[in-house]
Amino acid sequence: MSQRDHPTVQTTQTSLDILSTIQELDGARTTDIVAEHDVAKSTAHKHLTTLERAGYLRKDGEIYHIGFKFLNLGEYARERWSWFAPVKAAVEELADRTEEECDFVVDDHGRVITISESYHKWAKYGAGDGSKRYRANIGTYYPMHATGSGLAILASYPRERVEAIIDEWGLSAPTEHTITSRHELFAELDRIQERGYSIGDRYYAEGLRSVGKAVTGADGTVLGALSVSGPTYRIDGSVLDTEIPRALATVVDSLESELAETVP
Amino acid sequence: MSQRDHPTVQTTQTSLDILSTIQELDGARTTDIVAEHDVAKSTAHKHLTTLERAGYLRKDGEIYHIGFKFLNLGEYARERWSWFAPVKAAVEELADRTEEECDFVVDDHGRVITISESYHKWAKYGAGDGSKRYRANIGTYYPMHATGSGLAILASYPRERVEAIIDEWGLSAPTEHTITSRHELFAELDRIQERGYSIGDRYYAEGLRSVGKAVTGADGTVLGALSVSGPTYRIDGSVLDTEIPRALATVVDSLESELAETVP
DNA sequence: CAGAACGTTCGATTGTGCCAAACTATTAAG
DNA sequence: CTTAATAGTTTGGCACAATCGAACGTTCTG
Structure with a gap:
């Protein structure tokens, strides 16, 4: 099969x-x-x-x-992952700064999977479902080309590696805004490289915008990406252009320097 | 092996x-x-x-x-488990009432595994590590005879089933208070049946006390157990004797009636 | 530069995973 | 109440795939 x-x-x-x-x-x-x-x-x-x-x-x-054995092994994989503690702290820090939903994903065989997630403590979500949605997405796979964080990771890869991932997983279109052609994708990846962060503008879900930035480990490889997500009406204007990018840059910077020290 | x-x-x-x-x-x-x-x-x-x-x-x-695929399957197992939503709500309700750490465990092949966990929102733990320890134990296996919730579940089983579990997993002794003889264990289980809830008095860790109560599904089988845990100096006196048992009884009652409706 | 240690690849052999069919248990139908 | 049908479980024989061991390629170590 x-x-x-x-x-x-x-x-x-x-x-x-x-x-x-x-x-x-x-x-x-x-x-x-x-x-x-x-x-x-x-x-x-x-x-x-x-x-x-x-x-x-x-x-x-x-x-x-x-x-439930999977729960045991899954939590094990999460918490024993070398950089879990600093990454988790960074996600929380980012959620505090942006007051939006933040998460950290890694590339797992060509898709991204959510490792850590945090909402701002003053729940901002509709009708009091704040604490309930906590960590609702942990362990979920997403196609890389359709999420802000996935794009940020792709932008750090050499072109042939991106090609290989597309060959395996295709370019599915969860919404009508999703990038579906290789040409568009590579143009977008170029823009991300210049800009230093990615914007997932309703690529995965209608009405959802996310901003992502890759996190580089001490050895120069990309570990994963942090992202901030929220409804398009909030993630807009100066929030989208300057506030979130600035928060991302700060948090990623301090995370990366912490990671550089942590590694033996 | x-x-x-x-x-x-x-x-x-x-x-x-x-x-x-x-x-x-x-x-x-x-x-x-x-x-x-x-x-x-x-x-x-x-x-x-x-x-x-x-x-x-x-x-x-x-x-x-x-x-990380285990994380995907583990979270899946957790959230698609038939009674996850009401159980999770019950754990949070219990944490609110008792202002202590609460969790729900199920029997997985003779050990208990933590499915859901909650701390009271006003963190009570030492030196601000409250939010950090959040869900630290999800996916962890514990020997049934050494935890409050495990004992509560065992007390609901026929004697031969308890014997079979002991045959497979033995009676390990994490602390010097842990029950290590079958005789003692069955005496304890009898007491739990009479009382309606269990007390794990430093059985698993020194200085830790926990109170557990089994949750029965609509079909009469035991789904798992809720428990409240905390340091011995707080889980003591009237808190241990009446407050926690009362909270447990209330929460388990409403959970069980909710479960009875939920099932098709 | 030699040597070791480890990962990877490649046939030959044998053990074992696979299938088909028989058997049991449970449920539905007449 | 009998019969039929469906699903799960067990059994045995055969062929194929899992296993082994040996050879090759690579990377570290002395």
Whole structure:
């Protein structure tokens, strides 16, 4: 169902594909797996029991769900990630300064995934859902070309690496403003490089604007990107042109110098 | 390294064992895997590349780390869990009432894992580390016999199920107050059943006391447990005897009636 | 510059994952 | 109450893929 090629263990790949299917279907029974992949009933059964016994699946009646072991490993990956603590502090600092929703994402195999997220403490959101939406997006994947932070990261890559990512993931269009041609994309990336930060103007969701800036580690590689997001009516004018860029520049600067010290 | 028996896919098991090892070692290179498991270098290599390409591992130089895909699946498991929303609200409600750290855990294959956690908004912790510790424990596994919430869940199980859990996980002793004999444990469980809530008195950590209460779903099965934790000097006297039990009873009651309606 | 240590690639072999079919359990239908 | 149908579980034989070991390429170390 996914990538082929020799140097992979097909059996493991099958198990992982089954996991993906269960996630996509929001829970699945043995028969569903058989229908989705072309494997024998008994094979599906064996894979499912193996994953279940290891804690990667949870069996609710006859239906298998993604197990909580993933929560354990996911939180582990997040918090043991070398730069988690300073990055998290930076996200909070940025949220305090901008009074908007801020997050930090990293490139995970050609998509960005949210590692840390923070809202300004004086909730500004509609109808008191402030604290509830806290960390609502952590662990979510986004296409790189459709988010401010993703674009900021892409702008730091050599052209062929960007090409490779597009080859793999395409240029999906969540809204009608999303960049969908390579030509446009590279023009945008050039502009980002000059400007030093990116603007995701309703690329991912209608009415949403985000400003992103890449964060470079001590070794010169880009670790990820910080971004500020909010509704277009607030992220506009001088806020968009000067306030947020200035906050981003300050926070990224101090984060980068902190990272330079932290590394052994 | 773990369970054997027929109805499992050994190849998948090997991959999963490798994942565990990488977590335990806080990142590992190919050689480390070979040293830990008895597999050929080439085999380890194939497994590692398979897991890496699927996003389950992240390769940092020559060292493999747990990948961020786990974060994606973990958050998914958490938020798509049928009763997440009401449970999360209940944890926050409990934190508001008790002004202490509160959490909700579920039984995952004989250990409890923290699904939701909340601190009272007026941080009460030492030296301003309040917001920083937020959700520090989500995704963490604990032995059931050593936590208030775990004991509350155990108390709801038939004796043989408790025995089976002990057979698998033993009775580890994080502190010198931890219950380590089956006799003591069953006596404690009886007391919990009578009382209606559990007290974890420095069972897991010195100076920490927690009060737990099981939450029962509409179908009569126990979903998990809510608990309130804090330092022994605060969780004491009337707070321990009446205030917290009363708050727990109220919150669990309303949560259970909400759950009864929610389910189709 | 030699030597070691590690990652990667490549065939040969054998173990094991896969399928198909039988069996059991549960549910629906007549 | 019997029969049929659907889903899950278990079993055994075969072919293929996972495994191993050895060779190659690369990067560090002395």
